[in-house]
Amino acid sequence: MFKHGFFGNVLSKYYADEGDIFSGSSASSLLDTIKPGEFFLCVGVALVMGFLISLLYMATHRKEGYSQSYVLTMIMLPTIVALILLLINTTAGALSLAGAFTLVRFRSVAGDPKDIAYVFYAMAAGVACGIGYVGFAIVFFIVLGIALYALAVIDFGASSKRHMTLKIAIPENLDYQGVFEPVLNKYTEFHKLRRVKTTNFGTLFELIYSVDIDDKVDQKKFVDELRALNGNMTINLVFFRYDDKIYEN
Numbered sequence: 506m507f508k509h510g511f512f513g514n515v516l517s518k519y520y521a522d523e524g525d526i527f528s529g530s531s532a533s534s535l536l537d538t539i540k541p542g543e544f545f546l547c548v549g550v551a552l553v554m555g556f557l558i559s560l561l562y563m564a565t566h567r568k569e570g571y572s573q574s575y576v577l578t579m580i581m582l583p584t585i586v587a588l589i590l591l592l593i594n595t596t597a598g599a600l601s602l603a604g605a606f607t608l609v610r611f612r613s614v615a616g617d618p619k620d621i622a623y624v625f626y627a628m629a630a631g632v633a634c635g636i637g638y639v640g641f642a643i644v645f646f647i648v649l650g651i652a653l654y655a656l657a658v659i660d661f662g663a664s665s666k667r668h669m670t671l672k673i674a675i676p677e678n679l680d681y682q683g684v685f686e687p688v689l690n691k692y693t694e695f696h697k698l699r700r701v702k703t704t705n706f707g708t709l710f711e712l713i714y715s716v717d718i719d720d721k722v723d724q725k726k727f728v729d730e731l732r733a734l735n736g737n738m739t740i741n742l743v744f745f746r747y748d749d750k751i752y753e754n
Contacts, residue, residue: 583631590635
C-alpha cells in the first residue's frame, strides 16, 4: 500500500527490451513512463530524508564531533541514489554505481564504523524512495532514527576507557627503552609502543603509543610526568582522528 507502481512498469519494460539503454527509444520510453509528479515526489522525499538523517547525525555526534562536509553528504546522498534508481534500467546496476560513489570517501581516510553505517542508512532511504516505496522510506527512517537516538542518549556500549594515541618527542641521545614505562603503568590501563620514527632531520625521535586511559585519570598530571622524562619536549595525546570536526556544548 506504500508503493507507487510506476517503477515496476519501468523495470518490466526494460527487461523486455534488449536494446541499449542509451538508445533513443529506451530514453523516450523512460521519460514517458515516469510522470513529473511521481518523479518530484520520490526525489523530494529523498531530499527530506537526507536532511532529517543529517539532523539525526548531528544530534547523536554532539559530544564526539562531526565534520560539516559529512553532514552535507548525508543530505545529498539519498537524493542521488533515488535519481540513479529512477534512471538506470536495473536495480543491481544502480546499487553498484551508488555504492561506488558513497564509498569513495573512505578509500583514503579510515572511517568510523558508525559513520559508514550512516552512509548505508542514507543509501537505504534513497533506494526506497527511488523504487517508489515512499511510505516504507518514512517508516524506516522513523523506526531506525528513534533507535539510534535512544542508543546515543543512554550511551549504549560506551567503555569507561578511552582509546588514544600518545606521541612523545625525545632527543636523539635519550635511551627511551623502559624510560616511560613507570608513568605509563601508573596512568594507563593498557599501552603498547607502535612505532618509533625520526623527525626534524634526525635530531629527534618520536615514540607513538596506543594507550587506554580511564576517564577518572588526571590527564594533566599524566602529561606533566611524561614531560619531566622527555626534557619538556612535545607530547601529543590524540583523542580523535580528524581535525575538521565541529563540537557543540
